[in-house]
Each structure stands twice: as C-alpha cells, then as structure tokens.
Amino acid sequence: xxxxxxxxxxxxxxxxxxxxxxxxxxxxxxxxxxxxxxxxxxxxxxxxxxxxxxxxxxxxxxxxxxxxxxxxxxxxxxxxxxxxxxxxxxxxxxxxxxxxxxxxxxxxxxxxxxxxxxxxxxxxxxxxxxxxxxxxxxxxxxxxxxxxxxxxxxxxxxxxxxxxxxxxxxxxxxxxxxxxxxxxxxxxxxxxxxxxxxxxxxxxxxxxxxxxxxxxxxxxxxxxxxxxxxxxxxxxxxxxxxxxxxxxxxxxxxxxxxxxxxxxxxxxxxxxxxxxxxxxxxxxxxxxxxxxxxxxxxxxxxxxxxxxxxxxxxxxxxxxxxxxxxxxxxxxxxxxxxxxxxxxxxxxxxxxxxx
Numbered sequence: 001x002x003x004x005x006x007x008x009x010x011x012x013x014x015x016x017x018x019x020x021x022x023x024x025x026x027x028x029x030x031x032x033x034x035x036x037x038x039x040x041x042x043x044x045x046x047x048x049x050x051x052x053x054x055x056x057x058x059x060x061x062x063x064x065x066x067x068x069x070x071x072x073x074x075x076x077x078x079x080x081x082x083x084x085x086x087x088x089x090x091x092x093x094x095x096x097x098x099x100x101x102x103x104x105x106x107x108x109x110x111x112x113x114x115x116x117x118x119x120x121x122x123x124x125x126x127x128x129x130x131x132x133x134x135x136x137x138x139x140x141x142x143x144x145x146x147x148x149x150x151x152x153x154x155x156x157x158x159x160x161x162x163x164x165x166x167x168x169x170x171x172x173x174x175x176x177x178x179x180x181x182x183x184x185x186x187x188x189x190x191x192x193x194x195x196x197x198x199x200x201x202x203x204x205x206x207x208x209x210x211x212x213x214x215x216x217x218x219x220x221x222x223x224x225x226x227x228x229x230x231x232x233x234x235x236x237x238x239x240x241x242x243x244x245x246x247x248x249x250x251x252x253x254x255x256x257x258x259x260x261x262x263x264x265x266x267x268x269x270x271x272x273x274x275x276x277x278x279x280x281x282x283x284x285x286x287x288x289x290x291x292x293x294x295x296x297x298x299x300x301x302x303x304x305x306x307x308x309x310x311x312x313x314x315x316x317x318x319x320x321x322x323x324x325x326x327x328x329x330x331x332x333x334x335x336x337x338x339x340x341x342x343x344x345x346x347x348x349x350x351x352x353x354x355x
Contacts, residue, residue, distance in 0.1 A: 047125050055118035062110045070103035101162045101187060151188070153205035158187040161204060167212050172284050174211035175202055217257060218286035222277040222293045223266065225309045226301070232273070236262050238304050239277060242296045252292065255285040260293070272309030 074096050123130055162185065167173045171182045173192070178200040180192035190207070192200040226235055243260025246252050256279055263276035277297070281289050301308065 073099045154188045157204035171214040214283040220279045220286040220289040224275040227307045227309045
C-alpha cells in the first residue's frame with residue numbers, strides 16, 4: 001500500500017508579485033483618469049443636453065408662431081369673403097392653399113436649420129472633426145443635386161409661383177402646355193381642369209410662361225359680319241342699343257364693368273364687312289358675355305332687317321387651287337394652214353383615172 005504525500009504550499013514567487021503590482025497600478029491609473037476627466041464629461045453632457053433642449057424649444061416656438069400666422073391669414077381671408085366686395089376680390093380657397101403651402105415651406109426650413117445647427121454643435125462639443133463630415137456632405141449634396149435636378153427645379157419654381165401669387169385656385173390660366181381652371185397648386189405639380197373636363201398635371205419646372213385670365217379684368221370681343229350693302233350707321237346704333245340694354249339686365253350688370261363699345265370696322269371685303277365689338281368684364285366672365293352678346297345682336301339685327309354676311313369657307317390645308325391654264329391646249333403648228341407642217345399633212349389628191 002502506497003501513501004502519497006500532499007504537495008507543500010509553494011511560497012509566493014516574484015512572478016505573482018509582479019502581476020499583483022501591475023493590476024494595482026492599472027486600477028490606480030484608471031481611477032485617476034476617471035477622477036481627472038469626470039468633470040469634463042459632466043460638462044459636455046450638460047452642454048449637449050442644454051443644446052438639445054434649446055433646439056427643441058426654439059423649433060416648437062417657431063413652428064407654432066408660423067402656424068398661428070397662417071391661421072390668422074386664413075381667418076382674414078374668410079372674413080373678407082363674406083363682404084360684398086370681398087367676394088369678388090378674395091378667393092378663400094386660393095388664399096388657404098397659398099398660405100398652407102408657404103407655411104409648410106417655412107416650417108420645413110426652420111426645422112432643418114435649427115436641428116442641423118444643433119447637430120453640428122453637439123458634434124463640436126464631442127471634439128469630432130467636422131471638416132471631413134462637411135466635405136462628404138458637400139459632395140453628397142452635389143451628387144443629389146445633379147441626380148434630382150428636375151425635382152429641385154420643380155420645387156423651386158413652385159415656391160416662387162406661390163410667393164409671387166402668379167395664380168391660385170379658381171384662376172383660368174394658359175400655361176403653354178395646357179389651358180384650364182386651376183384646381184390645386186402644389187410645390188411640385190399644378191393641377192388644371194381643361195375645358196373638356198380633363199385633369200392636367202403640370203410640373204412647375206416645365207412652365208415657361210403663364211397667362212392668367214382671371215386677374216384684374218377680362219375683355220369680351222365679338223365680330224359681327226354684315227353684308228356689304230347694309231346700312232352701317234343703322235347697324236352701329238342697333239349694336240350700341242343692345243349693349244346698353246344688356247348692361248342694365250341681371251346678372252350682366254355686375255359682370256360688365258364698362259359699357260359695350262363698338263370699335264368700328266375691323267375687316268372689309270367685297271361682299272361683307274366686319275364690325276368689332278368689345279367690353280371690359282369681370283375676370284373669367286368674358287366667354288359667357290360674348291355668347292350673350294352674339295345672341296342679342298343677332299336677334300336685334302334680324303328684327304331690324306339687316307342681313308348678316310355668310311362666313312367665307314376656310315381653305316382646306318393641303319389642297320391647291322386648280323390651274324386655270326390646265327384647260328388650255330398647247331399651241332400647235334397645224335393650226336396655221338400655210339405652215340410647212342400643215343402643207344405636209346395635206347392629203348394627196350387621187351389620180352384622175354378618166355384621162
């Protein structure tokens with residue numbers, strides 16, 4: 001039977017004493033580093049918290065101020081809409097959409113500027129070098145600008161159209177690519193309803209010119225063609241009387257802003273003359289007044305026995321008038337009996353068989 005002796009405890013060697021000393025030194029250094037920098041950390045944390053709180057409060061205050069300003073503009077437009085004159089000069093829906101679009105742009109710009117400035121300030125407090133970040137953001141911005149230049153162009157054009165109040169909801173405009181009534185004005189797209197009821201979506205960046213037919217006043221123009229042999233003075237008196245009667249009748253007395261004016265002869269032909277008639281009207285009411293004027297003038301001229309001239313048929317595009325020389329035959333040498341050609345073609349007389 002064998003007995004194994006228990007190993008004797010090894011005395012602490014120099015290696016173990018060195019490990020303990022290293023651990024103690026590291027712990028002491030870490031504690032000293034924390035003790036030296038905790039004040040800086042606390043100061044930086046307080047600065048970051050203060051920056052965030054100020055940015056949030058400032059953003060909330062500015063956005064709320066913009067919203068109240070927009071609501072006040074809408075209330076003013078609504079109040080003016082209820083007055084007699086305000087109904088003609090103010091379009092509540094147009095003012096509302098315009099103010100909402102402007103408010104949305106201002107709120108977005110304010111949020112971007114405030115929060116972007118706060119983010120850069122926080123990074124500077126954290127001792128982060130902003131130069132590479134700003135350079136990268138500049139390169140990315142240029143790349144996005146080239147890639148989305150059409151979108152940026154539409155957006156900027158829409159902002160300036162709204163700020164300058166070039167048109168609004170309810171206006172009759174000619175945008176070049178389409179004509180119709182404005183249904184909705186956006187920052188990127190304008191929606192029009194055409195005369196046939198079609199909805200046109202027009203990118204704001206594609207619009208090169210705008211003709212607004214609903215601002216200020218409109219002009220109703222009517223051309224009256226009468227026969228050449230009719231009494232022009234009598235026709236002028238009848239048209240003037242028709243314009244005076246129409247300006248006193250409802251609802252045309254509100255839509256006609258000036259008296260109907262007979263301009264005189266605008267065209268003179270061999271079998272007809274054209275008398276021009278014009279009137280200044282309420283914006284957007286010219287087509288209806290023109291139709292009513294034609295109706296009344298036609299009935300008055302018929303009652304007075306003045307004959308209207310037939311409108312000449314328009315030339316059909318692509319067709320050329322017949323050549324009058326096409327029916328004339330070319331000159332021939334055989335038309336002259338003394339010409340060599342006529343003599344050569346004279347039949348030879350038959351021989352005299354009786355001799």
